[in-house]
Amino acid sequence: MGRAPCCDKANVKKGPWSPEEDSKLKSYIEQHGTGGNWIALPQKIGLKRCGKSCRLRWLNYLRPNLKHGGFSEEEDNIICSLYISIGSRWSIIAAQLPGRTDNDIKNYWNTRLKKKLLGKHRKEQHQQQQARNRGNNSVNIVKQENNNQYSLSDLVQEQGYFPHHVMQNLLSTPPPPPPPPSMLSSYTNQGFNDQDSIRKLLIKLGGRFSDDYHHHHPNSSTNEFDGLNVQFSNNATSSTHEQVYDQEHVGSSSCVNSSNGINQVPFVQNGQYFDTVQGEEQGKFIPEIDHMVSSNFSQRFDGLEFLYGDEDMSIENNKIEGSSTTWGEATTSSYHHPLDLKYQG
DNA sequence: AAGGGGATCAACCGCTAGGTC
DNA sequence: CGACCTAGCGGTTGATCCCCT
Numbered sequence: 001m002g003r004a005p006c007c008d009k010a011n012v013k014k015g016p017w018s019p020e021e022d023s024k025l026k027s028y029i030e031q032h033g034t035g036g037n038w039i040a041l042p043q044k045i046g047l048k049r050c051g052k053s054c055r056l057r058w059l060n061y062l063r064p065n066l067k068h069g070g071f072s073e074e075e076d077n078i079i080c081s082l083y084i085s086i087g088s089r090w091s092i093i094a095a096q097l098p099g100r101t102d103n104d105i106k107n108y109w110n111t112r113l114k115k116k117l118l119g120k121h122r123k124e125q126h127q128q129q130q131a132r133n134r135g136n137n138s139v140n141i142v143k144q145e146n147n148n149q150y151s152l153s154d155l156v157q158e159q160g161y162f163p164h165h166v167m168q169n170l171l172s173t174p175p176p177p178p179p180p181p182s183m184l185s186s187y188t189n190q191g192f193n194d195q196d197s198i199r200k201l202l203i204k205l206g207g208r209f210s211d212d213y214h215h216h217h218p219n220s221s222t223n224e225f226d227g228l229n230v231q232f233s234n235n236a237t238s239s240t241h242e243q244v245y246d247q248e249h250v251g252s253s254s255c256v257n258s259s260n261g262i263n264q265v266p267f268v269q270n271g272q273y274f275d276t277v278q279g280e281e282q283g284k285f286i287p288e289i290d291h292m293v294s295s296n297f298s299q300r301f302d303g304l305e306f307l308y309g310d311e312d313m314s315i316e317n318n319k320i321e322g323s324s325t326t327w328g329e330a331t332t333s334s335y336h337h338p339l340d341l342k343y344q345g
Numbered sequence: 346a347a348g349g350g351g352a353t354c355a356a357c358c359g360c361t362a363g364g365t366c
Numbered sequence: 367c368g369a370c371c372t373a374g375c376g377g378t379t380g381a382t383c384c385c386c387t
Contacts, residue, residue, distance in 0.1 A: 016355070016381080039372065055373075056356065068354095091375060106376070107354055 013048045017057055021047060025054055026062045034058075060101045067099035071108055079105060079113060 028045045035041060039051035047054065060066075071079075075097055082093045088109075090102035097105065 014357075037372075050357090051372085052358090052374095053356075059374095060355075088376070102375075103355075110377095111353055 011048060012042075012050045012053070014053075017049075017061075021049065022057070022062055025058060029058055029062075056103075060103045063101075065099050066101065068104065071113075075100070076113060076116070079109060080117070083109065 024045050024047055028041075034055075035044070037051075038055040041047075042049045042051055042054050049057075078096055079093055082096065086092060088106070090106045090109075094100050094102040094105050
């Protein structure tokens with residue numbers, strides 16, 4: 001027995017919204033608000049839609065002051081920074097980007113930004129290979145394949161790990177002090193630190209830390225890693241790795257509370273802990289996060305340039321190569337959704 | 346010109362949190 | 367205190383677009 005459905009599935013329309021439906025919903029909400037009850041709303045206005053569907057349509061598309069596409073470099077950086085800190089909590093990330101919806105950001109991350117980061121990473125790997133070819137090999141990295149067309153699995157299987165100097169820099173930064181007691185309820189005994197955040201990001205991008213299981217036990221008295229061998233296992237998918245990582249750290253990880261599969265971590269910056277920003281007024285950038293995405297914050301990630309602005313990266317399949325045009329502009333500013341065109345008549 | 350396949354995005358699904366009775 | 371209900375969230379899917387061959 002599952003739970004009762006939120007609406008009569010047989011009598012609700014599914015699929016794309018028509019302009020008429022949009023118009024009905026928009027005008028009603030603008031005049032009367034939602035009435036605090038999305039479930040009842042479609043009946044009130046004669047829409048054969050599920051309340052959830054109405055809510056989603058309003059929040060993601062009809063709501064005033066929404067922006068679609070055209071993500072700026074600054075927005076990219078904000079998304080990356082927050083993703084490093086809190087993971088895929090899109091609603092929180094969206095709250096820091098005026099006019100953006102969680103759905104938008106989620107799609108943007110999954111379809112473009114992630115690839116952009118991997119593209120930067122590939123570029124860095126390529127440069128390292130070139131350096132090695134010049135007899136300047138100070139980094140012990142596994143073989144590099146000849147062509148530059150990498151997939152995520154290629155990265156996992158061929159590269160094996162992220163650049164040594166990146167990890168060196170990240171891991172040399174001392175961890176922040178323990179969190180205040182008020183925050184201990186949301187995570188556990190070791191305290192969040194940026195190393196874990198970075199580890200988490202790398203894992204999300206397909207990697208895994210071989211030293212985790214053996215050397216980073218929660219009871220360990222140190223946060224240091226005794227090796228920089230950030231390994232990837234073969235046949236990895238990001239979700240699988242996340243699950244493995246979570247499972248290994250249930251009740252002990254300093255950065256993951258996996259009881260519900262959702263990260264529950266405060267932000268850490270400059271040795272201070274900040275709680276998450278749920279409920280912040282949209283578009284209002286809270287100072288802590290403003291600080292996080294500032295240049296000071298970026299300096300802490302020296303060596304992670306592949307995460308940040310780099311204009312000559314390439315996305316092979318999209319033919320965006322070596323341009324001074326920002327990536328977001330190149331891909332989305334001229335994009336018009338078909339519905340936009342229809343609406344424009 | 347056509348069709349195959351990847352990219353993109355809107356919408357849906359299922360789950361959890363939190364409020365109310 | 368537990369059952370019920372809704373809002374909200376993140377993951378996933380499917381339709382459509384667009385590029386390449």
